[in-house]
């Protein structure tokens with residue numbers, strides 16, 4: 183078998199379902215990442231769909247993945263273009279017999295999958311689900327019956343925990359086809375790296391996981407610190423690696439369980455897994471509801487008439503509103519590509535509820551800026567905070583940003599840092 187693995191948001195060797203199963207079966211393996219210029223295009227709102235922070239993180243990730251593959255005699259081909267055209271050409275040039283990729287659930291990603299499947303026909307595109315902690319086949323309900331409210335989802339899942347074992351990291355890989363592989367070059371960290379002073383890539387991800395859970399054991403106090411605003415330590419900071427798949431949720435889960443086996447479980451170790459279930463919930467929600475997630479009233483199907491006030495939006499975006507807590511968070515995002523969860527909830531509520539501006543503009547700005555952008559978590563959380571998610575209770579909740587600042591930034595240190 184001559185296999186092609188189309189790497190997408192599964193940029194790792196650890197716990198990689200497809201790699202682990204084809205490692206011993208293929209005679210030749212071509213590992214490809216398609217760098218699609220469409221993902222960098224300037225949107226109707228006048229800023230790029232993927233901004234410089236996430237681009238840098240991706241380049242670091244690809245360089246580290248290539249290093250890991252090289253240590254097993256493999257290489258990563260980073261090819262620019264549309265996935266369908268690139269993969270069709272590679273299949274023809276290298277007599278590929280089997281093509282594999284991980285499954286995504288959102289509109290643009292599904293369009294890519296469909297286009298690739300068509301372009302390589304009659305070769306089939308083998309797609310595997312590998313993005314969630316719980317495999318959908320192991321859920322206690324069919325995905326069409328996914329509860330609308332997170333708590334019901336969580337309780338049902340926790341009643342019957344079922345996390346699949348990790349897939350072994352391959353120790354040998356089939357050789358790549360004979361061809362030239364351009365160098366995969368990385369980009370250094372920016373000067374302003376704020377609360378996320380880490381590099382992209384699967385090696386950095388595993389180092390940080392080990393440090394957070396085993397060496398420094400910050401996990402033991404996670405529940406008390408997670409609403410923090412300053413520094414690298416208040417929350418796990420796993421999200422950017424999770425988004426590109428340099429870290430799998432199973433890897434985190436089993437690291438936490440290993441820690442608990444030695445030091446005991448506590449509220450904090452539980453809470454980190456609880457948060458991973460939120461991530462699963464948003465991905466399953468996107469899988470169940472499809473493109474409607476991105477509509478103006480998203481999953482609710484009704485809601486306010488959103489304002490499209492460009493001036494107010496730009497003030498929000500640039501951190502020049504009359505609200506210093508919102509501004510500090512927005513400036514942190516712009517400077518570093520990072521914002522705390524507390525900050526995200528406040529600025530999203532401020533834009534959609536206080537200013538009444540179309541939440542999708544805010545979500546698009548986050549998409550451009552965030553290091554950890556993930557379509558399901560981003561649009562899912564935005565819709566939820568804007569009151570058009572699937573949980574009806576979310577429509578009444580408005581964050582009082584000044585009260586939040588008093589609670590979470592009482593001494594004003596966070597605002598002084600960014601204003």
Ligand SMILES: Cc1cc2nc3c(=O)[nH]c(=O)nc-3n(C[C@H](O)[C@H](O)[C@H](O)COP(=O)(O)OP(=O)(O)OC[C@H]3O[C@@H](n4cnc5c(N)ncnc54)[C@H](O)[C@@H]3O)c2cc1C
Nearest residue numbers: 417418419420421457461523526530554555556559560563
């Ligand atoms: C408006 C808005 C937009 C968001 N956009 C994104 C996004 O694009 N990508 C993204 O990964 N997260 C997003 N989040 C969720 C959350 O803010 C981040 O996951 C979290 O801040 C990442 O920091 P951490 O890894 O230190 O999280 P921790 O607090 O250490 O949590 C551990 C992990 O649990 C998951 N998690 C935690 N909270 C949530 C949540 N509310 N929804 C989904 N997963 C969660 C993440 O994978 C996170 O890495 C958004 C939240 C809001 C309110």
